[in-house]
Amino acid sequence: MTSTWTERYQHSMMNTFGPPKLTLVKGAGAHVWDVDGKEYVDLLGGIAVNALGHAHPAVVSAVTEQLQTLGHVSNFFATEPQLALAEKLLALLDGGPGKVFFTNSGTEANEAAFKLTRRTGRTHVVAAQQGFHGRTMGALALTSKAAYREPFEPLPGDVTFVPFGDEQALADAVTDRTAAILLEPIQGEAGVNVAPEGYLAAARRIADTHGALLWLDEIQSGMGRTGRWFAHHAHDVTPDVVTVAKGLGGGFPIGACLALGHAGELLQPGNHGTTFGGNPVACAAALAVVATLEADEVLEHVTVLGQKLRDGLAADPRVTEVRGEGLLIGLTLSEDSAAEVFASAMAAGFIVNNPTADRIRLAPPLVLTDDDAAAFLAAWPTILDGAFS
Incomplete structure (x- = not known):
């Protein structure tokens, strides 16, 4: 269970990052799984690292x-x-x-x-x-x-x-x-x-x-x-x-x-x-x-999909600004609720990042699929509901 892994982490790792949010065990494409078997769409990509996602052949x-x-x-x-x-x-x-x-x-x-x-x-x-x-x-x-x-x-x-x-x-x-x-x-x-x-x-x-x-x-x-x-x-x-x-x-x-x-x-x-x-x-x-x-002409895909994501995220009035290019996307919330949005997204099966109190950052794998992006945008209003309620 996650709690067991967290306890092991606290006993053996320097506390430079605080307790880990998850313990992950495998990944494929833009998806990862934790020790409890839960699947997530990874919209952070190791902080813009996993350009081809996880375990790319x-x-x-x-x-x-x-x-x-x-x-x-x-x-x-x-x-x-x-x-x-x-x-x-x-x-x-x-x-x-x-x-x-x-x-x-x-x-x-x-x-x-x-x-x-x-x-x-x-x-x-x-x-x-x-x-x-x-x-x-x-x-x-x-x-x-x-x-x-x-x-x-x-x-x-x-x-x-x-x-x-x-x-x-x-x-x-x-x-x-x-x-x-x-x-x-x-x-x-x-x-x-x-x-x-x-x-x-x-x-x-x-x-x-x-x-x-x-x-x-x-x-x-x-x-x-x-x-x-x-x-x-x-x-x-x-x-x-x-x-x-x-x-x-x-x-x-x-x-x-x-x-x-x-x-x-x-x-x-x-x-x-x-x-x-x-x-x-x-x-x-x-x-x-x-x-x-x-x-695979991925850069063109990044341009098109990034625009779709920015447009979809901006459609909710609780988002006051969306910035970025391609698949490096930042948005500002109408309240200082970024930590709550992070937690709500994770509960819904999506990994995002909250770099400041009112900002969310997305830097997913460049091979993020249209279906995964659409699923996130469909879940976005509910994720905000869970954070702003």
């Missing part, structure tokens, strides 16, 4: 075959999956020549990018309020939320936070000593805040004026999540640095720091490293994800 096959061939070699050697994935990511980024550094997670990708910015000879970084870039000390220094930062201060300094989407505030904060501007095209952790029209283009101009790098954190918004390979492609902007992770490996831990042009030359031997980053198994998993998204 392409990922299972790729990982199995690679493990039977070559599992790990360290960073002293290269492997074919590593090189193929680096080349593919740069092609998908479509920003010209560049270089890739592989990591095991998003926060590690941001650590690599943070160190890369220091190689410019400058230390100042301008980042956005409500942004989230990870929990390691460097990434945390770039994250504005006081509750995350304050218990671990002093953190690496010389970071200025400005309101997200405010072009004038950004222009006022960046100077000739600024190493980089760090932005998310869509702020996922804050409840899905989308960059206003023209904002990223303005950030590019401001960075160029002061000789700073434009660094875009696409850890949550990248790899097809918005119906494009990268969310910034909708803004016709070429960044200097892009960090990715989450959906890249479809559930297998992998991240990457992509640097274009001269930024790709800033890290040199001895400047940074990793034992597991670029592991051939992780790279094989990521290649399988990308190939499947391409072959």
Whole structure:
């Protein structure tokens, strides 16, 4: 029973996340099952990670075959999956020549990018309020939320936070000593805040004026999540640095720091490293994800289905705003009832996320079916009834 598993968790796991909401035992597609046998439609996707859902045969096959061939070699050697994935990511980024550094997670990708910015000879970084870039000390220094930062201060300094989407505030904060501007095209952790029209283009101009790098954190918004390979492609902007992770490996831990042009030359031997980053198994998993998204025309599906979900969610008057692109969706409730909506949805067999008191976030597998989306929309008014009553 769930209570038994929860007790085991409390006795053996550090209390960094609080008690788990569920103990899950298996998954298939966009569905998961808990230890009591109850089935759920997973509309969170491991927080935008499980791009192909659970137990997708392409990922299972790729990982199995690679493990039977070559599992790990360290960073002293290269492997074919590593090189193929680096080349593919740069092609998908479509920003010209560049270089890739592989990591095991998003926060590690941001650590690599943070160190890369220091190689410019400058230390100042301008980042956005409500942004989230990870929990390691460097990434945390770039994250504005006081509750995350304050218990671990002093953190690496010389970071200025400005309101997200405010072009004038950004222009006022960046100077000739600024190493980089760090932005998310869509702020996922804050409840899905989308960059206003023209904002990223303005950030590019401001960075160029002061000789700073434009660094875009696409850890949550990248790899097809918005119906494009990268969310910034909708803004016709070429960044200097892009960090990715989450959906890249479809559930297998992998991240990457992509640097274009001269930024790709800033890290040199001895400047940074990793034992597991670029592991051939992780790279094989990521290649399988990308190939499947391409072959099955999933990005078009993401665009169409995402619009249907946003329209359906917005139809209820208890939802005051719906934001997002593709299958990264955020909505604001008319009351601070997000925790109650989460619980009501789970009781109805749907997993959603409540990042703030009045916001719900959806980041389901990109292979979410039309039927599953329709079932959720049909249940949505009843879920809200259970939360608002």
